[in-house]
Amino acid sequence: MLVLSALALTGCATTGNSQQMAEADLSANRLIRDNYLSHTQSDPLGAYLASKERRYSTPQNKPQKEAMVATALKMLGIKYSYGGTAPNTGFDCSGLVIYAAEKSLGLKLPRQSAAIARKGESIKRDDLKRGDLVFFNTRGSRFSHVGIYLGNSKFLHAPRTGSVVRIESMDINYWRKRYNGARRLAAVRHDDAGNMADQAQSKRLSSQVSVQTRKRLR
Numbered sequence: 001m002l003v004l005s006a007l008a009l010t011g012c013a014t015t016g017n018s019q020q021m022a023e024a025d026l027s028a029n030r031l032i033r034d035n036y037l038s039h040t041q042s043d044p045l046g047a048y049l050a051s052k053e054r055r056y057s058t059p060q061n062k063p064q065k066e067a068m069v070a071t072a073l074k075m076l077g078i079k080y081s082y083g084g085t086a087p088n089t090g091f092d093c094s095g096l097v098i099y100a101a102e103k104s105l106g107l108k109l110p111r112q113s114a115a116i117a118r119k120g121e122s123i124k125r126d127d128l129k130r131g132d133l134v135f136f137n138t139r140g141s142r143f144s145h146v147g148i149y150l151g152n153s154k155f156l157h158a159p160r161t162g163s164v165v166r167i168e169s170m171d172i173n174y175w176r177k178r179y180n181g182a183r184r185l186a187a188v189r190h191d192d193a194g195n196m197a198d199q200a201q202s203k204r205l206s207s208q209v210s211v212q213t214r215k216r217l218r
Helices: 002-037 044-056 063-073 093-105 173-178 190-217
Strands: 133-136 145-151 154-157 166-169 179-184
Touching: 063 093, 063 145, 063 154, 093 145, 093 154, 173 179
Parallel strands: none
Antiparallel strands: 133 145, 133 179, 145 154, 154 166
């Protein structure tokens, strides 16, 4: 009887401990859930991943590059859309990069990823830094896919139809085999931006004068 009683008490103690552990795990999971849901807008998973990706931040990176990465990370979870260049329409791979570069660096990039690959400075894989552009051969041609490097062999991109903007590892066999280069973009300086604006204004004025001149000649 004493043995049976001891066994019974042991069983109760084990059950009690298991229940306590389960309740503790449930409480911890709720805290994690509440934490990332508190920062969520339209895409819970994207917001959660974005909060995790902040760990890739490094002090030596330029603020402009951080701004580009931050802009792109806000697009996590947005649907892929062929030809898409804005959050409300969805993005394709180059559309996402174009949007992030213009919003953060003031750059207007070409529409095609192969054309984007001719911009900026060529970078070796070992020299990749957060905010660099990484290119892949996914359609039988060089630079047919582009993403934004995040550090630790991770990159952000809009993969394909039926998918969403997401983070993946360049060490995955698929991407490792198809990687074919990287470029580093430079932000538009304020004086350059001012000159570009002045040139655009001059062109508009010249065009208006030409129109008025033609009207007078008629």
